[in-house]
Amino acid sequence: MLVLSCAALSLSSSRLPAVSTSDRLPAGSAGHLLLDRRTALRLPFAAAVSAAAALRPSPAAAIDLTLDVSGLRWADIRQGVGGVPRDGERVTVDYMMTRNIGVTPMAGGKIYSTKDSQQPFSWVLGDGSVIEGLDMAVLGRGGIPPMKPGGIRRVLIPQQLGYGVGRGVFQDNTAARVGVRSLLPVPPVGFEWRDKQGDVVNAYARFKDLYMNEMRLDEPGLLLDVILRPQDAAPEAAAESAVAMGGAAPPSSPNDQT
Structure with a gap:
């Protein structure tokens, strides 16, 4: 029956x-x-x-993105408060990396989120270690204002402001897309997470297929949802950032990270 x-x-x-x-x-x-x-x-x-x-769950709602003259599209999902970061300062963010369709996230297209690995990402603004589009997203440029602590910003980063092509060798020297330069952020090698269907997803492998695959005919942009964390983020602030990304709170200290 x-x-x-x-x-x-x-x-x-x-x-x-x-x-x-x-x-x-x-x-x-x-x-x-x-x-x-x-x-x-x-x-x-x-x-x-x-x-x-x-x-089935509905795809993520579309958000109107503003097109900057640089080619980067952006929108503030939530305004932060406090002082803005300056060139040369170290900043820490949580981010979710997603495959896009047009200017919206693709349903089931998540690549990696720092809330899954509980490893916030940190770098010095303008030091050349990250893709240009991420520096622009946080620091601002031209018609893009800088982020403030606690703010959430969505950016769609085109190839020329992302990992690009013809820029050297990728950090693990993998023979893949020709000329992808050693730029961050990159999902941790070997890190896996489970999707809503319970299937295991290798974040680095999914990222590599999109941005390091010389056999791809398309050149996908990079959709990032970025949360700028306060410089002196207390555990409560870290928890709030993680919950805003839809996950559990990150560990309270670097010693708790795995």
């Missing part, structure tokens, strides 16, 4: 086949419809598809 929840099936009665009285539950058994195998097989294929779609 097959039991289907009425709440999961948003179907009008006109789209369902006739069900005989003998196929129905006795009076008082509300909330479920009992179908024998013969009746279940008569359900339209479209109805089954509609039921499955109703149970």
Whole structure:
């Protein structure tokens, strides 16, 4: 016998086949419809598809991004407070790296998030160690204002401001996309996380396929959601940043990180 929840099936009665009285539950058994195998097989294929779609999470909502003359697109999801970072200062961020479709995140396209690894990312602004687009996202430039602590900013970074091509050798000397330079951020080699279906995802392998693969014909941009952490971030502030990214709080000290 097959039991289907009425709440999961948003179907009008006109789209369902006739069900005989003998196929129905006795009076008082509300909330479920009992179908024998013969009746279940008569359900339209479209109805089954509609039921499955109703149970799937919706893709991330689109956010209007402003196009800068540099080619970087950006939008503030949440405004921060306090002083702005300066060139030459060390900053720490949490970020989520996602594959994009146009200017929106691709459903199921997450590559890596620091909240999964509990390893916030830190660098000195303007030291040349990171992709130019990330420096611009935090420090600001031209029509892009600098971020403030606690702020969340989404940026879509084009190839020329990202890992690019024709710029040297990648940090692990992997024979892949020709000329990708040793620039950060890069997911930790070997780090894995589980998606909503419970499947294991190797973050570095997914990143490598997108940005180090010489066989790719397309050159995907990089979508980052960046949270600028306060310089003297207390455990409570770190927890707030992690929760804003949808995950658990990061460890309270570097000694707690694995």
